[in-house]
Amino acid sequence: GAGVSQSPSNKVTEKGKDVELRCDPISGHTALYWYRQSLGQGLEFLIYFQGNSAPDKSGLPSDRFSAERTGGSVSTLTIQRTQQEDSAVYLCASSLATGTYEQYFGPGTRLTVT
Amino acid sequence: GENVEQHPSTLSVQEGDSAVIKCTYSDSASNYFPWYKQELGKRPQLIIDIRSNVGEKKDQRIAVTLNKTAKHFSLHITETQPEDSAVYFCAAESNNDMRFGAGTRLTVKP
Numbered sequence: 001g002a003g004v005s006q007s008p009s010n011k012v013t014e015k016g017k018d019v020e021l022r023c024d025p026i027s028g029h030t031a032l033y034w035y036r037q038s039l040g041q042g043l044e045f046l047i048y049f050q051g052n053s054a055p056d057k058s059g060l061p062s063d064r065f066s067a068e069r070t071g072g073s074v075s076t077l078t079i080q081r082t083q084q085e086d087s088a089v090y091l092c093a094s095s096l097a098t099g100t101y102e103q104y105f106g107p108g109t110r111l112t113v114t
Numbered sequence: 115g116e117n118v119e120q121h122p123s124t125l126s127v128q129e130g131d132s133a134v135i136k137c138t139y140s141d142s143a144s145n146y147f148p149w150y151k152q153e154l155g156k157r158p159q160l161i162i163d164i165r166s167n168v169g170e171k172k173d174q175r176i177a178v179t180l181n182k183t184a185k186h187f188s189l190h191i192t193e194t195q196p197e198d199s200a201v202y203f204c205a206a207e208s209n210n211d212m213r214f215g216a217g218t219r220l221t222v223k224p
Contacts, residue, residue: 033212035214041216041217042120042203042214042215042216042217043158043203043214043217045211045212045213045214048211048212050210056211058115058211091157091158098210098211098212102148102160102163103148103160103212105157105158105159106157107156107157108157
């Protein structure tokens with residue numbers, strides 16, 4: 001079956017511009033996570049959504065980052081006024097629910113801010 | 115919140131040897147500990163997990179141990195093969211919040 005998909009796969013943007021990254025989770029998965037992975041680094045938690053509950057935004061690095069999940073399915077991560085330090089791979093994952101369920105990762109979006 | 119530390123950051127072993135990666139966590143309420151493998155340029159994938167009600171779990175050449183008292187857990191890979199070369203991430207879940215370690219880059223030399 002279809003896995004988690006993300007778009008675009010690559011995004012190059014100029015410093016100061018806004019970008020939107022999209023994640024399509026596996027159908028039926030109620031939990032959705034966003035992570036950031038800088039080159040050669042670990043997975044930095046950004047935000048997660050569980051069903052219709054308010055998202056846990058505790059990992060967002062600044063107020064330039066925001067995310068929404070419409071209809072409990074597709075999610076969009078928005079970065080406003082991008083900075084060079086935002087350059088990284090942004091990974092989305094989904095699971096049946098939060099907690100003790102395997103997370104299935106998407107292929108990621110490689111963001112480069114020039 | 116939960117804090118997960120992972121060691122070593124890099125590990126190089128000879129094919130056939132064993133590899134051990136260790137993680138510690140801070141939140142005693144954590145009850146689920148998955149391990150993910152990320153091959154170069156690919157997405158992380160779950161390889162094994164353990165819940166807090168058991169101390170050890172094994173799947174072929176891979177095993178994970180958990181010490182809840184000491185708040186640490188380890189990944190053991192025996193008879194390593196070149197295809198085991200990847201970055202391995204541990205994670206700990208607490209109150210529906212999953213936090214990952216920084217990763218270990220394992221290189222298996224043929």
